[in-house]
Amino acid sequence: MRIALCGGTGDLGAGLALRLTRDSDHEVVIGSRDPEKARDRADEYEATLEDRGIEDKITGFANEMAADRADVVVLCVPAYHLADTIDTIAGSLDDTILVSPAVGMRNDEGTMTYNPPSAGSVTALAAGAAPDGVPVVGAFHNLAAGRLADLDADLGWHVLVVGHDDDAKATVETLADSVDGIRALDAGPLAVAPEVEGLTPLLITVAKNNDLHDLGVRFH
């Protein structure tokens, strides 16, 4: 599959780009509002992989170009850029699955809590902003980006997948499963997105309070 990481110049984009390229045959494209930044970051990811003997091509484009002909677009942008980013790429979406990993959080004197938008969840906000017929799947909310981008780190994490379109969810689950150390679990319909997104501030708070770092979650 062709996977576009829109806003993929940050930590989550780096981790997904590096691991998907290393662990799978998927083609990874980096998107950014600034195409030069996208190309620079794509070159950096390529160089990181080349140091490990992996000679795959990663390209970088403006978001709307990156999304063009992508099978899956992962919206690696903060929640407050989500609707704008979807508007920007809307004309490029054709049989494309949108993946929303963003979370709304509130920081109250160092304690992170969940701060959902009025849509109920950030994933629901993305679903509301997406063009008709474009399925939106919530996934990758709970990945600690620093550890994800460290190719020496073992993960052992679950990725919780929510949404209304079962075929789209199955595709995203396959994508998540293609990363070593990640196993996707079906977390149900969009109504469960608040619980899934709420895990992210909890992981951050628990890490801080217990001198742990880069926590992910495992259900067992």
Added chain:
Amino acid sequence: MRIALCGGTGDLGAGLALRLTRDSDHEVVIGSRDPEKARDRADEYEATLEDRGIEDKITGFANEMAADRADVVVLCVPAYHLADTIDTIAGSLDDTILVSPAVGMRNDEGTMTYNPPSAGSVTALAAGAAPDGVPVVGAFHNLAAGRLADLDADLGWHVLVVGHDDDAKATVETLADSVDGIRALDAGPLAVAPEVEGLTPLLITVAKNNDLHDLGVRFH
């Protein structure tokens, strides 16, 4: 310590009674609105342990008697009985820590979601119902009761502990850590209780959707 499990005749009470008695030196007392039921269940728990060569005493009383002289009272009752149960035992609380493991959930055609009370969380509801000066700690929300009560099952779970009183939390963390296969993590103040409680419906939904059973959580 003396641990009273008020409403401890159900699954969570069974699991905590059996494992705390087996794995620690804490004294376990079962409470119920019906003292005869409490005694019967205490006898059953004793018999289960005796079959495994463990000869500890577990006693059963009416809730207010069970709470008397307890260091920690775990309120193993549904959320809608929480305030009533606290009222019943209020006169027995003296330097006692109250532990709230209950969660509010909504079942929408088989999908469980979090359904907090107007207090914001069930733990906050308990804190509001407790007499002045009695610390309330949220813990044990995310334990799958069936697996907990199965003494042959390995756990490997984290217990997330929330509340305002650091000393009380430390005591409850020590209590949780005394169960083999459980490690307590400080999840912060009461404001984080919704995220902790919201994990429970998520665990149930994920288990159902992925043909898994009795899931708990591990952060790593």
